[in-house]
Amino acid sequence: MIFDCKMGQNTLEELLDKENIRELVEFERYCRDYEHWDQMRACYHDDATVCTSWTTAKIDDFVEGSKKRAGIPPRHKIFNTLVWLNGNRACAECIAVIQIRCELDGDLVDMTTHTRIHFRLEKRDGVWKILHLGGVYEKDTMHSAYANGSFTTAPEDLAPYRPSYANMMYRQIKYGGHPNPDMIGEDRPETVAAMYAESSEFLGL
Incomplete structure (x- = not known):
């Protein structure tokens, strides 16, 4: 399994690979946030x-879809990034929160979603790039930006939605979206286990 990868025992080449991967995935989220x-x-x-939560798509379609959603940009606050490496394949995971400030029900609202952003990567022609982006939803909150907000x-209100991202689903539907109700989330542990099993197979472990 992925968690059996040796950690803290890297060769110099592995350290360089891991640092390149860490920089790449964090830069990708930075570019998403600031529309590069x-x-x-x-x-x-x-x-x-x-x-x-809002799309499953090939990368070019994802970029175009992200452009259309640029009016309410998310902000990904990354606390730390783990990298599991096996040859020319790797998985990386950012422990993060996604923050969105938006107008909702006549008020200014802050939403915070706790997540693990999970990447699969491959090194081709000496260069690491992302092959898949997904993640695990843990929990979320949403409240007025004002102490006396409405x-x-x-x-x-939240009962119809998944506990691990109920507020996100509520907000997306209010904005006319159609959130995926079957995302990987801690409220469905079997989906989390399946993701790590798939990543372990991807790494050849």
């Missing part, structure tokens, strides 16, 4: 795929 679309696209192989949600 060409630079974001350059982080991916041409056959890459992306799976988020926005609130009751348990029954």
Whole structure:
């Protein structure tokens, strides 16, 4: 399994690979946040795929879809990044929160989603690029940006949605979106286990 990869025992070449991977995935999220679309696209192989709450798509379609959603940009705050390496393949995971400030129900609202952003990467012709982006949703919150704000949600408002990203689903639907109800989340542990099993197979472990 992926968690059996040796950690803290890297050769110099492995350290260089891991640092390149770490910089690449963090830069990709930076480009997404600040709308550097060409630079974001350059982080991916041409056959890459992306799976988020609002789309599952090939990389070019994801970039175009992201451009259309640029009016309410997310901000990915990354706390740390882990890298598992096996030859020319790797997985990386950013422990992060996604922050969005937007207008909702006549108020200014802050939403925070706790997530593990999970990447699969491959080194081709000596260059690391992303082959797949997905992730694990853990929990989220949403509240007015003002101490005396009017926005609130009751348990029954969020009850129809997945516990690991209920607020995100609620907000997307309010904005006319169609969030994927079957994302990987901690409220469905079997989906998390399947993701790590698939990544382990990808790494050849």
